[in-house]
Amino acid sequence: MVRIARVSLVVLLAALAVFVPVAPASAGTVADYPEFPYPATTYQEPFRGQFHFSSQAGWMNDPNGLVYANGLYHFFYQHNPHGLEWDTMHWGHATSPDLVHWTQKPIALEPGVHPGTLFSGGGVVDRDNTSGLKTGALDPIVVFTNTDGVSVYYSNDNGRSFQPYDQGRKQIEIPAESRDPKVVWDAARHRWAMVVWSNRGGYGVDLYTSPDLLHWSFASRYAADWLFECPDLFPMTLDGVQQWVLTSGTSEYVVGSFDGTTFRTDRPQPKKMNQGTTFAGGTFYAAETFSNAPDGRVVQMAWQGGNRGSTWTGDATFPAELKLVGSPDGPRITRTPVTELDSLRADSRSWQNQPVSPGTNLFGGILADTYEITATFDVASATAGQFGFALHSRSDGSADRTVAYDRAAGTLYGKPLAPTNGEVTMRLLVDRGQLEVFGDGGRFSVADNVNFDSAAVSQGIRLFATGGQVRLKSAKFTRLSTSWGTAQSTLESTLAGPWHAAGGSWTDTSGGKQAQAGGDAFYLSASTAADAVYQGDVRLDTAQAAGLTFRATDDGAGYTANIDTSGVVKLWRPGRDIATYATPIAAGSTHHLEVRTTGARIQVLLDHGTTPVIDATDDVYASGRFGANAYHGTATVQNLNTGPGGLDAFTSGAWTARGGTWTTTPDGLRGRSPDNGFYLSDRTGTDFTYDGDVSVTNGTAAGLTFRAAADGTGYTANVDSSGVVKLWRPGRDIATYATPITEGRTYHLTVRTTGTRIQVWLDHGATPIIDATDTAYAAGRFGVNGYAGNTLAQHLAVT
Numbered sequence: 065m066v067r068i069a070r071v072s073l074v075v076l077l078a079a080l081a082v083f084v085p086v087a088p089a090s091a092g093t094v095a096d097y098p099e100f101p102y103p104a105t106t107y108q109e110p111f112r113g114q115f116h117f118s119s120q121a122g123w124m125n126d127p128n129g130l131v132y133a134n135g136l137y138h139f140f141y142q143h144n145p146h147g148l149e150w151d152t153m154h155w156g157h158a159t160s161p162d163l164v165h166w167t168q169k170p171i172a173l174e175p176g177v178h179p180g181t182l183f184s185g186g187g188v189v190d191r192d193n194t195s196g197l198k199t200g201a202l203d204p205i206v207v208f209t210n211t212d213g214v215s216v217y218y219s220n221d222n223g224r225s226f227q228p229y230d231q232g233r234k235q236i237e238i239p240a241e242s243r244d245p246k247v248v249w250d251a252a253r254h255r256w257a258m259v260v261w262s263n264r265g266g267y268g269v270d271l272y273t274s275p276d277l278l279h280w281s282f283a284s285r286y287a288a289d290w291l292f293e294c295p296d297l298f299p300m301t302l303d304g305v306q307q308w309v310l311t312s313g314t315s316e317y318v319v320g321s322f323d324g325t326t327f328r329t330d331r332p333q334p335k336k337m338n339q340g341t342t343f344a345g346g347t348f349y350a351a352e353t354f355s356n357a358p359d360g361r362v363v364q365m366a367w368q369g370g371n372r373g374s375t376w377t378g379d380a381t382f383p384a385e386l387k388l389v390g391s392p393d394g395p396r397i398t399r400t401p402v403t404e405l406d407s408l409r410a411d412s413r414s415w416q417n418q419p420v421s422p423g424t425n426l427f428g429g430i431l432a433d434t435y436e437i438t439a440t441f442d443v444a445s446a447t448a449g450q451f452g453f454a455l456h457s458r459s460d461g462s463a464d465r466t467v468a469y470d471r472a473a474g475t476l477y478g479k480p481l482a483p484t485n486g487e488v489t490m491r492l493l494v495d496r497g498q499l500e501v502f503g504d505g506g507r508f509s510v511a512d513n514v515n516f517d518s519a520a521v522s523q524g525i526r527l528f529a530t531g532g533q534v535r536l537k538s539a540k541f542t543r544l545s546t547s548w549g550t551a552q553s554t555l556e557s558t559l560a561g562p563w564h565a566a567g568g569s570w571t572d573t574s575g576g577k578q579a580q581a582g583g584d585a586f587y588l589s590a591s592t593a594a595d596a597v598y599q600g601d602v603r604l605d606t607a608q609a610a611g612l613t614f615r616a617t618d619d620g621a622g623y624t625a626n627i628d629t630s631g632v633v634k635l636w637r638p639g640r641d642i643a644t645y646a647t648p649i650a651a652g653s654t655h656h657l658e659v660r661t662t663g664a665r666i667q668v669l670l671d672h673g674t675t676p677v678i679d680a681t682d683d684v685y686a687s688g689r690f691g692a693n694a695y696h697g698t699a700t701v702q703n704l705n706t707g708p709g710g711l712d713a714f715t716s717g718a719w720t721a722r723g724g725t726w727t728t729t730p731d732g733l734r735g736r737s738p739d740n741g742f743y744l745s746d747r748t749g750t751d752f753t754y755d756g757d758v759s760v761t762n763g764t765a766a767g768l769t770f771r772a773a774a775d776g777t778g779y780t781a782n783v784d785s786s787g788v789v790k791l792w793r794p795g796r797d798i799a800t801y802a803t804p805i806t807e808g809r810t811y812h813l814t815v816r817t818t819g820t821r822i823q824v825w826l827d828h829g830a831t832p833i834i835d836a837t838d839t840a841y842a843a844g845r846f847g848v849n850g851y852a853g854n855t856l857a858q859h860l861a862v863t
Contacts, residue, residue: 101572102145102168107548109373111497111515114434114546115408118371118379119156120168120553123148125378126244126294126313126350127365128155129187129207132357134222137163138205139365139380140172142184148377153182155209157223159551162404163363163383167551170574172226173209177762178217179232184294185209186246188256188277189356190218195277197229199759199810200731206277208245213237214260216278220808221731224556225761225854227807229278236272236280240264244294244313246352247277251299252306253324257283259297259310269295269310271327284326290316290334294350297327300362302388302395309388309397313350314342315366319388319395337386337397338366339479340511345369348381348511362386363402370513371497381511382493382500389507398506401493405436405544412542420451420529420536427453431523432543433516437492439527439539444486446471447532454526455494456516463526465514467492467501477501481508487537493544552577556729557704559589559690566620568694575603575725576702579610579694586613586620588691593706598690599658600704601727602627604651607697609634612657612704615688622685624693625668625678627655633670635678637685645670645677647718654721656728658710671718672711672728672745703729713860714846716745722776724850732757732858735766735850742769742776744847749862754815754846756860760785760807763853768813768860771844778841780849781824781834783811789826791834793841801826801833810856 102121105112112118123144131138136159143156155173158166173182187207190197197204197218205219207226213234217226229235236245242262250257256277259269268287272280294313299306299322308322310329315338320329340348351366363383371379384399415426420441441451452468469476469488476490481503491502496518501510516522525541551561555577568585571578579585594615602610604627611626611634623642625635633645647670649655658669660676668678692701709730724741727734735741749770758766760783767782767790779798781791789801803826805811814825816832824834848857 101554101574103375104571105375107546109375110518111371111373112376113371113379113495113498114548115164115405115544116368116379116382116495116498117158117166118376119143121375122146123150123377124156125150125344125367125369126184127352127367127380128185128209129205130352130354130365131187131189131205132354133189133205134202136161136222137354138187138223139166140187140207141380143171145171148372155182159223162407163402164404164407165547165550168553169223170554172223173217178226179228180210180215182209183211184244184350186352187355188247188249190277191356194256194275197808199808208247208258210234211243212241214245214258214280218808221761227762235278236260238262238264238270242270246296248297248299248355250322250324255324257297257322257324259295261291261293261295267291271325273324286310286327288332288334290314294352296352297322298353298362300386300388302390307388307395311337311351313344315348315351317397331394335396337399338509338511341370347513351381353386364399366511368498368511368513373497379498384509387506389505396507399509400502400506401500408544408547410543410545412540415536415539418536419533420448420527421533422529422531425526425528426536426539427525427527427541430525430541431520432525432541433518433523434496434544434546435494436542436544437494437525437539438489440487440489440537441469442486442535442537443469443471443483443488446534448529448534449531451529451534452490453492454528455492455499456522457524457526458522459524464516464522465499476503476508477510479508479510555704556702557589558706558730559591559704561590563587563589563691566618573700575700576601577692578605578698578700579607579692580698581607581694581696583696584620585694586616586691587701588613588616588618588620588689589704591690591706592688593690594687595661595663596706597658597660597708598706599656599710599728600692601654601656601702602692603654603700604629604649605698605700606651607694607699609695610699610701611693612659613691613693614659614661615685616691617688620691620693622688623666623682625657625659626693626695627657633668633677635666635668635680637682642666642682643678643680647677654725654727671720672713672716673718674715675717703727705730711860712858713745714747714862716747719743719745719847720774722774732856733848735848735855735857737850737852739852740776741850742772742847744769744772744774744776744845746845747862748843748845750843751817751819753863754861755812756848757810757812757858758783758848759810759856760805761854761856762807763851763855765790765851765853766855766857767849768815769847769849770815770817771841772847773844776847776849778844779822779838781813781815782849782851783813789824789833791822791824791836793838798822798838799834799836803833
């Protein structure tokens with residue numbers, strides 16, 4: 065859903081015209097993408113779901129592009145990070161290893177950075193690289209959005225950044241009101257299929273097919289007056305036969321067949337998979353299934369618009385696994401919470417074959433805030449008119465919500481549910497702002513938003529019966545723990561969580577994890593080791609010192625290699641400075657540290673220098689935790705990784721940044737510059753061959769710099785997303801070669817200099833694409849350059 069089209073939603077938005085206390089809304093530029101951070105939170109606010117996902121701050125609505133990729137579930141969603149109402153849609157982003165423990169990530173698609181109207185859409189994982197967009201080892205995530213047509217965006221770094229394909233131009237043009245593309249793999253025909261909602265002569269979906277996710281052909285149209293917005297199309301199996309399910313934003317669906325061109329059903333009257341309020345802003349809307357889910361599961365999440373707090377609006381339903389079952393009325397969808405919910409289970413209590421009568425309460429004495437209840441009742445022998453649970457009940461008899469079965473009406477929670485074999489089973493998920501009710505093996509489900517009072521005096525549960533008795537065949541109460549706080553939001557790291565602070569305060573910023581420390585402060589992972597290669601980026605803001613901590617205890621006692629504004633790199637442990645190396649360290653500077661440990665030997669390398677600046681021995685700590693340290697002020701750490709990954713480059717001393725921000729990830733050197741930025745080695749040359757891989761991950765240009773002065777003044781050969789390879793120096797474009805340059809794709813450049821002659825090769829070509837002469841610079845430093853964007857460089861070699 066992308067437009068404010070219904071009165072109900074307009075009224076809702078007017079009621080929510082409160083803004084999050086963050087920076088004023090702006091489209092942003094490449095240089096400050098991704099937009100972050102959100103206001104800090106512990107996720108403990110009133111009505112904030114403890115196991116239902118909500119955005120750390122701001123407005124959220126439709127789930128978008130749900131995928132399982134490269135070991136993580138990715139939940140993208142329609143998002144306004146600047147306020148509590150619908151406005152200026154971005155794509156928010158969160159990840160989870162298990163569909164339960166979510167971590168807020170920076171914005172995925174941002175207006176002004178990514179072209180097009182970034183409204184609702186879908187996503188897939190291109191495991192077989194049908195698109196040809198893959199660079200590196202990770203499977204591309206490809207997402208689709210826009211209105212009155214479809215644009216394509218893709219990520220080769222597991223959702224960390226997205227590039228527009230073909231500059232964001234629409235790959236499908238639809239001459240009618242349209243939105244909400246959703247893509248699915250059609251395995252039988254080895255191609256992709258897409259459904260897009262459009263109002264082409266009435267409500268319905270247009271179907272397209274593609275071999276490669278980039279070039280699409282119109283296949284057919286399925287029209288239906290019930291089919292409004294946010295369609296989903298996916299295969300399921302019933303009794304060993306594949307069926308196809310087509311859904312709308314209102315949770316209505318039909319089951320039929322898809323022959324690769326046309327969707328057909330012999331039961332066109334839709335069913336509803338959820339009995340909540342299924343309009344935009346209600347309690348179940350715009351549901352979407354995950355692409356590429358493990359084990360072939362079909363897992364779904366939907367938008368719940370009725371939840372709100374002081375800094376956020378909207379949440380998502382708890383992930384449910386969908387299955388198809390037979391019924392006299394044809395195939396039906398069942399919805400059951402994913403089994404990963406088990407990871408939150410704490411203490412529990414069970415009951416068997418107990419009578420429930422007026423005035424009795426088997427659940428008396430239980431106080432709980434977030435929990436699950438399952439119960440099976442014998443309806444056939446019951447005399448009670450109603451029975452069920454009063455949730456968050458109080459001593460005066462009041463409760464925040466009652467879930468009751470009405471025998472005469474045949475309803476559970478006010479919705480039709482017939483007994484099965486004389487029994488009614490109900491399963492309740494109770495969260496701080498959410499209530500989900502399931503029954504009849506998942507054939508019955510209701511999603512609701514309830515503002516539960518979490519005060520201790522309001523945490524009672526009352527099992528009741530009115531007007532008679534009912535036999536409780538079985539019941540189980542299970543307390544559910546919070547799912548928040550187990551992973552890192554902006555700190556990129558291969559180290560395991562959970563992390564914990566030992567001193568100071570550590571918060572998320574766009575550049576990583578930021579410390580505010582009076583004295584020594586440590587931030588420690590759960591990963592431990594004895595011998596290892598450990599590296600990371602450290603930025604001194606106002607701090608005197610900051611660095612990498614290793615072989616440490618839970619309180620940070622261990623070794624630390626840091627940079628110190630007194631003008632040293634220092635290796636120390638409590639009570640002893642083991643070794644120092646004198647070098648200028650400026651406030652506000654970022655440095656890359658690498659530590660290598662082998663037994664008692666500890667080596668420290670600075671800024672990609674090949675020779676250790678410290679090589680010492682100490683045997684006090686043999687093994688322990690990895691983490692970071694800050695001392696006396698504010699500092700930021702990023703890319704804390706173990707293993708050999710990082711910048712693979714020629715032999716050199718320490719490198720120096722001249723413009724832009726440069727950090728090192730396991731896949732190479734990343735730069736971010738609003739204009740020209742250089743990262744320069746201390747190695748120089750006159751005549752040589754210089755090779756490297758470069759990529760514009762988002763923005764304009766990236767390249768190899770050579771024969772340069774200490775400020776970067778020299779020659780640069782780059783790839784430019786305007787569609788050229790360029791050889792330039794300050795004040796002059798020496799030569800260009802026209803060729804398509806795709807953002808996010810890695811290109812190999814080779815530069816060869818002989819006197820005034822400069823040759824440039826692209827992607828190991830047999831002949832140079834540029835062969836020019838220039839006399840301005842005879843010798844100088846080697847380095848890399850980025851211009852107006854985010855760039856990546858790797859595998860730099862000089863011969």
